[in-house]
Amino acid sequence: MIGNHIRIALSSLRASKVRTALTTLGIIIGVTAITLVLALGEGAKQAVGQQINKRGSDVITVRPGKVERNEDGKITGYNLTAAIGATTITESDLRSVQDVPGVSKAAPIMLITGSVRDGETRAKSSAIVATSPALKDVANLELRYGQFLTDKTNRQTAIIGNELAVELYGTENALGRQLTLRNQPFTIIGILKKVDHAAIVTGFDYNKSAFVSLDAGKSFNQGIAQIQEISVIPADQKQSDQVAERIENVLLRNHDGEEDFAVIRSDEAVQIANSIFRLLISITTAIASISLIVGGIGIMNIMLVNVTERTREIGIRKAIGATNGSILSQFLIEAMLMSLTGGIIGIALAYLIAIFLSGFVGYLPALSAPILLIAFSVSLFVGIIFGIFPALRAARKDPIQALRQLP
Amino acid sequence: MAKEGSQEPVIQLQRLTKLFGHGDATTVALDNLDLVIQKGEFVAIMGPSGCGKTTLLNLLGLLDTPTHGEYLLDGKSAEDLSERQRAKVRRNQIGFIFQSFNLLNRMNIIENVTLPLTYKGMRRMKRLTKASELLKTFGLQEREYYMPNQMSGGQLQRVAIARALVNNPSIILADEPTGNLDTKSSEIIMKELSEIHQQGNTIIMVTHNPDLTVWADRIIHMVDGRIDRDSKYPQLPEDENAKRPLNHYSRSTVRTTKGNS
Structure with missing residues (x-):
């Protein structure tokens, strides 16, 4: 059944190529942006970690400012204002x-x-x-x-x-x-x-x-x-x-x-750098996510148009025995196929851009398995979230009303 | 052969009423309808536009629900069925034939015929084989991979009939099956339906065309949501070559015209 839904979805997506391509483009841009931000951020984090380790893992650094530590002696916070204030x-x-x-x-x-x-x-x-x-x-x-x-x-x-x-x-x-x-x-x-x-x-x-x-x-x-x-x-x-x-x-x-000073070991310096990068990555990812949401709305919009255009088809399918669940799956799979295709192309595009950018930023952006997995899952998630409403609408169509729509 | 004498009610309607709209704007589509259809009957439902023929067909096909009254299908009340169960009944027990064929234009002929089997969960190869065998009996085997827009109206309706039959349903519901066809194609389609009926299937056909009623063995005239007249043709002898008054095409003629219509 799923295989059949995928075949039907592919044929209906092929039937309106330009529309599908433009809708997918929204997801491509979103996934590319998120993947790239994550890859650049993670790459920078790794590069800094490597630099610190190369210098020597046994180096102790004394800095102005104060670090917060928990009971185990682990750093929980660092007063960044010390970096711009007069040294102590x-x-x-x-x-x-x-x-x-x-x-x-x-x-x-x-x-x-x-x-x-x-x-x-x-x-x-x-x-x-x-x-x-x-x-x-x-x-x-x-x-x-x-x-x-x-x-x-x-x-x-x-x-x-x-x-x-x-x-x-x-x-x-x-x-x-x-x-x-x-x-x-x-x-x-x-x-x-x-x-x-x-x-x-x-x-x-x-x-x-x-x-x-x-x-x-x-x-x-x-x-x-x-x-x-x-x-x-x-x-x-x-x-x-x-x-x-x-x-x-x-x-x-x-x-x-x-x-008013901090004594930091090398591994702790990595930890501080990581916490700063994590914050930066979170902020930039949140901004990049906006483009993905816009892409998702594009999918929802086109799927709603699809449902309206194919109302008669829904009626026919119901008349010959399709359950509401079958209709829901069919349209949901269609939305997910669009977002997944966009996701895969987006990841590939991000990879190419990352290689290109590495020449400018001076370090290799990290495209690790977790980042690829995040990008893939996010695109799948967008397909489900933005595809569910049009799919539900299709599934709830009254078959008699649907069959009355002109072919 | 027609199994009118089998006396097994496949459909029983008791005081079935269907209302549309609310308050002052309420329209009575079916008005306290009582009807029993035996297994193997070929019923033609006639009547002027708006008399409730199609509404009745939709209710019988479980596409719609009555406002009041009871509908027993194979002795079981349709009222208690969930939406999912209704879909299952439509899939397994009912075959629809529409005036405008209602094939999916994105799919080729054989895929259209296999569609009910898909929802049944049958494996792809098995359903393609079954559909292919069925299309062969309709003389359409060579057009299996044609798209609907490459075929004539008569051929499309035969494909639609094949789709309705592919699940071996106990009831065929046909809504103006020849409404969009020329006389010659209409004859072929009616001949096909007659053959299906002869094999023991129950057929309920809505039509405006009085000429088509000669194929049926029971004619129901409806007026204003009620049954006005319910008449039966005398039962046919058990002879395959028995002809209806308008059935002037011989079986061999039908066979030769199938591929060309």
Whole structure:
């Protein structure tokens, strides 16, 4: 019976090809939008997770702001306003962290707003990062040319990312060249190898940044170190939790018991990033769903027209023994076939667009089985929800009235 | 052969009334109708337009429900049947033949004939075989995969008859079966119906055409929702070659014209 309904539905859909195609288009657009949003969001989430893990799963990050934890110590919330407020982490905190037993290296990150230039050539979207020599080990940085900062290097020296080198000088080998940071001259003493991860929370791109000593950074900021992040690697990875706890205690003392900082482990950073992405994905999916609802209304509209046009057919079918249930199934299957076809085409289209977009967004959108399953189920659901009303209307037609309709 | 003498009431109507509309606008379509139809009868229902013929046929075919009165089909009250059971009865016990054929234009001939079997849940191959065998007896085997718009009116009505018969129903309800056909095609269709009747089927036919009543063995005249006259032809002898007054086409003539009409 179902097979027969599918055959009947296909033949009636084929009978009005343009109408079917336009109706299906509504679903295609909706499903494409939802699939793409989910795939891009999930892809971004995975990419960030991978970047954080590449940097090292044992890294402890100290950030301004406060994280909420439950009784088990799991993060339940993060105060995002801290990210845009003045930092609460000081140079004395850095020294305290460096002295915590079990800490191998601790590197500060002070982001400085300002231009990066070579003469008149100004680099786009580059960052100035004031830090310490420890960053090289903390962030697993390798040098293409020259050396990284040391305790002995001159205050007017800088290390740059390889993309910045190519942008300003047209070559990676920019050793010894002069660089202007916030209108002050610096000499390039090192160029980094390409780095495929970003800073955990501050998120700057190593490949496009210029690194200077903390002293040089302070000189841009009236002698004050505005540290946005301290990245710490413990001497023993297994002791990571204990070290984090010690750092927290030391900093609490420094801050007179005020918990205006957060000590976050790598896996927790992934968790924070995930929660932010989940929120963004939910919002964008909700917006994309509107187009699917519009598509569903299109299906309902066309199915209502179909029912009206085929009233006589309904009468004939009832006269020769079709039950209300048979008529309902027939029209419902027709609506579901339209929405499922739209769904499958939508998923395929989203996949193609995702491949195309991956060239621009810098990461691979995720088209995992759950996302495909969600997209497929949603299209099926739309078919049922928007097909049920016209199908019920068809099933409830009075056979005598229906047979009176002119052929 | 006609089984008029079998005296098994297949249809019994007791004080059957059908009203349409409400209040002042109420129209009486059937007025306290009493009727018994025996198994194997060929009944022609005549009468002017609006006398309630089609309403009666719709009630007998369980497409409609009476306002009052009782309808017993094969001795069982139709009143107690659910919508689903009524559909089942229509599927298994009743075959409809309409004036305008009422075939589904999207489907080819054989698919139209198999439709009642589809609702019965029969497997595709089995129902195609059965429909094909039936179409063969109507001389339409070569046109099985034609679409309805590729066939003549007479052929379409024969397909409709095949569809009505495919489930071996006990009653055939025909509403002006020759209304849209020329004289020659009408003769062929009536001959087919007569043959079906001879095989023991009960046929109830609504018609305006008095010439067609000669095929029936009972004629009911209706006026204003009541039975005005109910007359029976004398029972036929058990001879297959017995002819009706207007049945001037011989069996062989019918066979040769089938494929061409």
